[in-house]
Amino acid sequence: MAKYTESPNLNEHLTAAVFVFTDDSAQVLLDQITKGESGKQVPELAPMLAERWGPVMKNLASSFELRVVRDLLAPQAKDQGFFFAAVAGNRLGNFDLLYDPRSPEQILAGQLQDRNGRLSYDIWASFASRNFRTGNRVRDKAAVAAKEFKIDASLDNELKLTMTVRMKAKVGSLPVRVLPLEISRAMQISSVSVDGMPAELVFRESARVRAIRAGDNDPFLVVAPQVLAPGTEHEIVFEQAGSVIQKDNNGVYFVAARSNWYPRGSDEFSLFDMTFRYPKRLNLVTAGDIAEDRVEGDWRITRRSTPAPMRLAGFNLGEYEKVTRAADGFTVDVYGNRRLEQALQPKFSDLVVVQPAAPAPRGALIPPPSRMGPIPAPPDPLGRLREVSTDVSAAFQIFFTAVWSTGVEELDGGSHSAAFGQGFPGLVYLSTLSYMEATDRPANLRGSRQLTFFPT
Numbered sequence: 531m532a533k534y535t536e537s538p539n540l541n542e543h544l545t546a547a548v549f550v551f552t553d554d555s556a557q558v559l560l561d562q563i564t565k566g567e568s569g570k571q572v573p574e575l576a577p578m579l580a581e582r583w584g585p586v587m588k589n590l591a592s593s594f595e596l597r598v599v600r601d602l603l604a605p606q607a608k609d610q611g612f613f614f615a616a617v618a619g620n621r622l623g624n625f626d627l628l629y630d631p632r633s634p635e636q637i638l639a640g641q642l643q644d645r646n647g648r649l650s651y652d653i654w655a656s657f658a659s660r661n662f663r664t665g666n667r668v669r670d671k672a673a674v675a676a677k678e679f680k681i682d683a684s685l686d687n688e689l690k691l692t693m694t695v696r697m698k699a700k701v702g703s704l705p706v707r708v709l710p711l712e713i714s715r716a717m718q719i720s721s722v723s724v725d726g727m728p729a730e731l732v733f734r735e736s737a738r739v740r741a742i743r744a745g746d747n748d749p750f751l752v753v754a755p756q757v758l759a760p761g762t763e764h765e766i767v768f769e770q771a772g773s774v775i776q777k778d779n780n781g782v783y784f785v786a787a788r789s790n791w792y793p794r795g796s797d798e799f800s801l802f803d804m805t806f807r808y809p810k811r812l813n814l815v816t817a818g819d820i821a822e823d824r825v826e827g828d829w830r831i832t833r834r835s836t837p838a839p840m841r842l843a844g845f846n847l848g849e850y851e852k853v854t855r856a857a858d859g860f861t862v863d864v865y866g867n868r869r870l871e872q873a874l875q876p877k878f879s880d881l882v883v884v885q886p887a888a889p890a891p892r893g894a895l896i897p898p899p900s901r902m903g904p905i906p907a908p909p910d911p912l913g914r915l916r917e918v919s920t921d922v923s924a925a926f927q928i929f930f931t932a933v934w935s936t937g938v939e940e941l942d943g944g945s946h947s948a949a950f951g952q953g954f955p956g957l958v959y960l961s962t963l964s965y966m967e968a969t970d971r972p973a974n975l976r977g978s979r980q981l982t983f984f985p986t
Contacts, residue, residue, distance in 0.1 A: 531639070531654050531655045533654075534641065534652050534654045535622060535654060540639060540654075540655075542617075542619040542620065542621060542622055543619065543620045543621070544617055544618065544619055544620075545618045545619065545620060546617075546618040547615050547616065547617045547618070548583065548586055548587060548590055548615070548616045549613070549614065549615050549616075550587075550590055550591055550594055550598075550613075550614040550616075551611060551612065551613040551614065552597070552598055552601035552602065552611035552612055553611030553612065553613055554611070555611075555613055586616075590614075590616050592734065593738040593739055594612075594614065594739075595732075595734045596710070596732060596734050596749055596750070596751055597612060599708065599732055599751060599753075600708045600710055600751060603707045603708045603753065604673075604706065604707070604708060605704065605705055605757075609631070610631055610632055610670070611631075612628065612629060612630040612631070612632070613628070613629045614626065614627070614628050614629075615627040615628075622641070623641070624641070624642075625639065625640065625641040625654070626638070626639065626640050626641065626642070626738075627639050629659065631659075631662075631667075631669075632669075632670075634658075634669070635656045635657050635658050636657075636658055636659040636662055637655070637656070637657055637658070637659050638653065638655070638656045639653075639654045639655045639656075640652055640653040640654050640655075640656075641654065642738055642741060649738075649741045650741050651738070651741035670702075670704075671702050671703075672702060672795065672796035672798060673701070673702050673704065673706045673708075673709070673710075674699045674700070674701055674702065674706060674709050674758070674795065674796075675699060675700050675702065675795075675796055675798040676697050676698070676699045676794070676795060676796070676798060676800045677698050677699060677700055677763070677798075677800055677801070678697070678698040678800055678801045678802075678803070679695065679696070679697055679698075679792065679800055679801070679802050679803070679804075679843070680695075680696040680698075680803045680804075681693060681694075681695050681696075681792055681802070681803070681804045681805065681843075682694045682805050683804065683805065683806050683807070684806075684807040684808075685775070685806065685807065685808040685809070685847075687809060688773075689773070689775045689777065689783070689808075690771065690772070690773050691717075691771065691772055691773065691774055691775065691791070692770075692771045693768075693769075693770050693771065693791075693792065694767065694768070694769055695767070695768040695770065695792045695793060696765060696766075696767050697765070697766045697767075697768070697793065698763060698764070698765055699763065699764055699765075699766060700761070700762070700763045700764075701758045701759065701760055701761060701762050701763075701764070702760065702761075703760050703761075704760055705757050705758065705759055705760055706754075706757070706758050707753060707754050707756070707757045707758065708751050708752070708753055708754070709751065709752040709754070709766065709795065710749060710750075710751055710795060711749070711750055711751070711752060711793045711794060711795045712747045712748065712749050712750070712790055712793070712794055712795070713747060713748065713750065713770070713790050713791075713792070713793045713794070714746055714747055714748075714772070714774060714786075714787035714790045714791055715746055715747065715748050716746075716772045716773055716774045716786065716787050716791075717770050717771070717772035717774065717787065717790075717791060718770060718771060718772055719731060719750070719768055719769070719770045719793070720769045720770065720771070721768075721769045722752050722766065722767065722768050722769075723766070723767045724752070724754045724755060724758075724764055724765070724766050725764050725765055726765075726767075727755045728755070729752050729753060729754050729755060729766070730751075730752070730753035731750065731751070731752060731753075732750060732751040732752075732753060733748065733750045746786070746787065746790075747790045750793075752766060768792075768793055770792075770793075772787075772791075774786050774787035774791050775847070778871050778872040780869050780870060780871055780872045781849065781869050782848060782867050782869055782870070782871040782872070783812075783846075783847055783848045784846075785844070785845060785846050785847070789842045789844060789954075791844075791845075792843075794842065797841050797842075798841075799839035799840060799841055800839055800840070800841075801835075801836055801838075801839050802817065802818060802834075802835065802836045802840070802843045803818075803821075803833070803834075803835045803836075804816060804818065804833065804834050804835070804843065804845075805822075805831065805832070805833040806831070806832050806833075806845070807829055807830070807831050808829065808830055808832075808847065809828065809829065809830070810825050810828055810829055810830040811849065812830070812847050812848060812849060813847060813848060813849065813850040813852070813865060814830075814832055814845060814846075814847040815845065815846050815847070815850070815863075815865050815957060816834055816843065816844065816845035816846075816956075816957055817834065817836055817840065817843055817844070817954060817955055817956025817957045818834030818835050818836040818837070818843075818956060819834060819835060819836075819837055820832070820833070820834055821833045821834060821835050836955070836956065840954075840955035840956070841955070842954060842955075843954065843955075843957075844952075844954040844957050844959070845957070846957070846959065848865070848867050849867065849868045849869065850865035850866060850867060850868065851865070851866050851868055851912050851915060852864070852865050853866075853915055853916055853919040854919075855919050855920065855922075855923035857923060857927055860926065860927070862919065862922055862923040862926055864915065864918055864919035864922055864960070866912045866915040866918070866965050867912075867962065867965075868912065870909065870962075871962055874909075874962060874963075874966070874971070874972060874975075909966055909967070909970030909971075910966075910970070912965060913965065913966055913967055913970065914964065914965050914966065914967065915965060918960065918964050918965055922958065922960070961983075963975060963980060
């Protein structure tokens with residue numbers, strides 16, 4: 531708070547405030563206004579208030595349309611409803627106050643900022659409310675928990691991803707009609723059904739919500755045709771397509787939407803059954819045991835299923851070399867790109883070759899010194915493939931035997947972009963730097979940080 535407001539406490543003179551809420555605040559305020567002599571009807575003020583505050587209210591309400599729809603269609607909206615205040619202060623300008631019982635930290639104070647044409651959000655303070663801190667109230671579990679995903683995915687020659695996602699989900703202890711989910715902005719959902727019946731899909735773009743979330747995913751709602759009873763199981767089917775795979779000029783591929791390339795809601799553990807159809811020249815790595823792997827013409831079809839539930843699934847693909855390491859109880863396959871990504875290619879040296887001195891005729895133009903540079907030999911992108919496989923196998927063995935049993939008996943490691951790494955159940959994204967000798971890396975990637983996280 532002190533960083534943004536220059537005060538440890540929010541002490542501000544307010545000039546105006548607009549409220550948006552879905553809890554019982556409306557009735558509470560109405561009772562305060564109508565009871566006693568504290569409120570008085572002034573009908574002639576209504577048109578002036580509507581003219582001044584109508585556009586402001588419309589703009590603010592657009593930031594919460596998904597939440598309002600969810601709460602209005604939820605039987606327990608009174609208990610789960612939120613309260614938002616957009617406040618104008620004399621010194622701090624416009625800022626926000628929010629109470630949301632569905633959030634991990636229920637109270638938030640912050641301010642929307644425009645920095646060089648890009649919206650961002652300064653969170654002044656964020657913390658759990660007193661009821662949640664003292665244990666008088668606990669966060670409700672997910673209204674609907676995904677138990678199983680069956681994904682049929684196809685990648686064309688341009689690597690556009692087309693998918694059918696079948697999600698089996700179980701309703702919690704309360705009846706629901708609205709399922710809140712997220713998906714990568716690179717994916718577009720064309721249709722959704724619940725138990726074979728068409729369902730409504732609600733997407734809304736909000737500058738405020740995007741600035742607060744600061745991620746690459748968008749929330750959306752699936753509105754079921756009817757209320758889903760507590761404890762019942764249902765199948766939600768999504769048809770979707772998009773371009774989540776990036777390719778650089780050197781033919782190296784990266785999956786940009788690493789965790790939300792399929793619709794996801796809560797972080798419950800789920801089983802995955804994934805089938806990919808993709809160009810046969812490529813290798814695909816993902817979690818799960820191989821249930822099927824075959825070639826049909828120019829296409830390769832790979833199906834994997836997870837032996838144990840996990841929170842999320844990722845994948846990667848490229849033109850890989852593979853090294854396999856086996857130990858008691860598990861197998862590690864490590865994949866490395868056969869080509870080096872463009873950002874790690876060696877640059878031309880800029881050598882100045884001084885031309886021999888010779889007298890020039892009067893009035894003749896003297897050419898500038900010529901610049902030339904030899905082409906350095908490109909480093910081997912697979913130079914440390916075997917060393918990396920040994921390191922990954924040793925690390926996994928520690929977790930597999932000494933820490934806990936993961937339920938995953940096979941681990942795939944695939945190279946990703948430089949200075950980036952991420953772990954999924956059964957899949958690890960390894961930085962391209964891990965596959966290169968330190969002396970082969972560009973000078974700007976040989977610092978202490980890179981050598982600490984990506985040693986040779």
